[in-house]
Amino acid sequence: MSPNKPGAENNPLLSTTTPSDADDYDSSDAYAAEKHVLPRRITVVIPCLLLLVAMEIGGTLVGVPMNQIQEGILCRQRYPNVLDTSTDARCKSSNVQSALSSLQGWELTFSLIPGILTAVPYGIAADRYGRKAILGLSLLGIFLVQAVDIVVCSFPQIFPIRLVWLGAMCSLIGGGPFVPGSVVWTSKLTLTRWPSIFFYLSAVPMGCELISMPLAYVAMQRGPWFSVFVGLACMSTSVLIALICPETRSMAAPESDAEGVEQTLGCGRVALKDLRPRLLTLVEQVTTLFQSMFLQDRRLGILLSSLLFTTLGRYASTILMQYTTKRFGWSWSQAGIMSSVSTLVNLILVVAILPPLSHALRYYLELGPMIKDLWIARASIFALIAGSFGIGLSSTSPMLMGSLMVYGLGSGYGAAMRGLLSQVAGNKHVGALYTTMSVVENMGMLIAGPLLAATFRVGLGWGTAWTGLPFFAAGILLAFAGVIVSGVRLQGLEKNRNEEEEEEEEEEGEEVVVVEEERLGIRLA
Template structure:
């Protein structure tokens, strides 16, 4: 096994090498979860719709923002009209359309990177501020209510960004950063991601968890692989078409899917001691007002602190979690990088993300499940040990692939680096599967929420760093265009070292 657990004085599991990783009572879940197949399918559908709505907007929003910055830089009014009206002929002939080379100069590309980078930072900060309270609310009030609230906030944030881009002659582009305020409603992507993993954990058996998480990754990849070429095709007519499709998808898809998702908070196999005490106290008539609510929040915060500090393993997983979203955070910069360095249209550069998604899909559906099966059957590895070695592999190839893409002198080396990089896509799913073995079932939602905070903290830090290093590389020269990817390679190296610090026992 990877590591095992004792109980500290507060009842939190601490890894050691004497007892089983999880108590026997938790090693074999009951088969009561097997009837939830339809709910699992509904959750997959929800994940597919939300990811598709995001992916279809990445490239066209890059074009729209680039066009606005171009207009401001050159003072060309034709640009602004072509992106905010439905005059498709004007847009096709505009020099600020996707194939215009005058928009590829360093000042415009640097400003575009700064707008996207700081927007990511502010949105991440807003999510971090409210993630822990909403995580506790999901544990007490229900996952479904908090998930619906978070999706409502995300929809409003997208509406605001599109309003700013629709009337750039009235609203400056940087005011789109105010979309971060809408992430305070429900916690944004941070809480959504945490709850998706939590609900799936509630519905699945431990022995199937890693495979299910990889299939969740596959759903994300299917969305990316299908909608990126669609977006590239539609944006040649008008970039607002895929942008509006994305908004409609996230609004209608979330409304329909959340209405059929189950409430799974009652499926936790056991309950924490503090929950038992609260129920006992309430039954005796203890005040359940603001003061007692504050005490419960404080007690839950102590649980969270203990969960992430009681062992080297949990700390290492938290460190690695901060890097897991960097591949998606860097996608807009990657598209800009390919477009500028190899003189490609943005729509053409975005097709490389579909190539990466296809490789990721093969990895998630075939290679990793096959490796997982062989490790368990041929090498007789425990589930936790198998997950650990696969996690180490994923982090290592992300580091290597990032470095190769950063230094790529031509398209061959870029695609080679991208191919290697794609084989690390399972990192997030594997870390979540590994983390589920660290604590008791009733603490999983708290740990996953803490990991989501770590992921968003990584986004918070990486946004300005990637945008500033991208801009710096633009200023230094063509050989340094990939500087932001070298920074990514360094971050993945830190994650790799953290994961290798977790000891495995055969």
């Protein structure tokens, strides 16, 4: 037996390590660990940001001109002698706009059904096998949805326009559009010691929209199809970036988990006889997940339920461009530029106002993290309510701009609620928490598409003054969420959660000390 190995006969029975040696070792290891933290974070941050940028810009470059293309197809179906669909007033008639809102509302609904059915299983898979593969699958599914839309709209004489509803089912691959955001939110970036990280992450899509709307305006001057293909190229780039993204799941996974994965994957073959118990296990995991999220913690369940109303209400902003093109006679590219006003307010708010405000509430007014996020969420939801009613009542462009700015002041709601929910739920099962949030948001949008499309059609039938009826409906739905958020009390929960986190930190510290002592004894023996 080698004398250098632990347990050799020549080794001393007791470690000869002195306290000073241990202190020097601990300090050097701590310094080395801290030295490697920043590069590790950078390697996670940069690919995630590039991925989000490519996906958001590509989505806008495809989405804005696709509205005009689908409007033109529907217009020519009703008025075959239309020459230029972008300027012919008949394309802004109520029957064309009603058909367009119905088409897009149901397309959104069909694209979200796969997300509701598969988001939780994909979330569990991401927690177990890693988020990189799930992220790549999700982006691939989103890319295929857009590709099917392009093919259908390229050949309207061959394919019925409603075939885009079937293409939306491609989001079965990867779980739908909410999965990429969930993966980024649950990455190593969202540490509790970074209290403003949610605001900065939410600023990324806003900044991308602020850039992409003018880009879409310029690209559409060369034709809507030019903008579509440029956007599709950007979206394909996001899929490639996902392949080089580092794994954001904890690298220190227990060995038992790794063995379980190997046993689960085997050699890439799954026996048919094992399929039933696997499905039963999955159903049991999903049931346990929803019980823990909605039943065991009543306050967490109530707050999660509020997301249903906010998603329903905030979806109205997605028909904002159609609303402005109809009510004010703007082109689709001009409507895209107009929406940049609200985006600019959003960006300034989440980058320059909310982080320092969050810091001031936390350290100057000495509010706890939960209470601080709760008050920001309350202020934001009331701004969304006021902005929604203002947009619906706007009869002139200046009134619309002012209402959009007020609406933009509520953009911090999503980030504040994510921070609040993560603290209410605690550090356990954070991936499952955000997956549950995705399911609730998907359910809200599933209902919102047909509901708000129906209110838009009703408003068109009632006359120009009622064109903003979807925004009145949105304001009412947001008011329900405002009542829920205003009625929640978290003071006692925050105290208990702080005590739990302190106990967890002490336990983790003791485990680290034991491991380091064992390593030190082995190294010096």
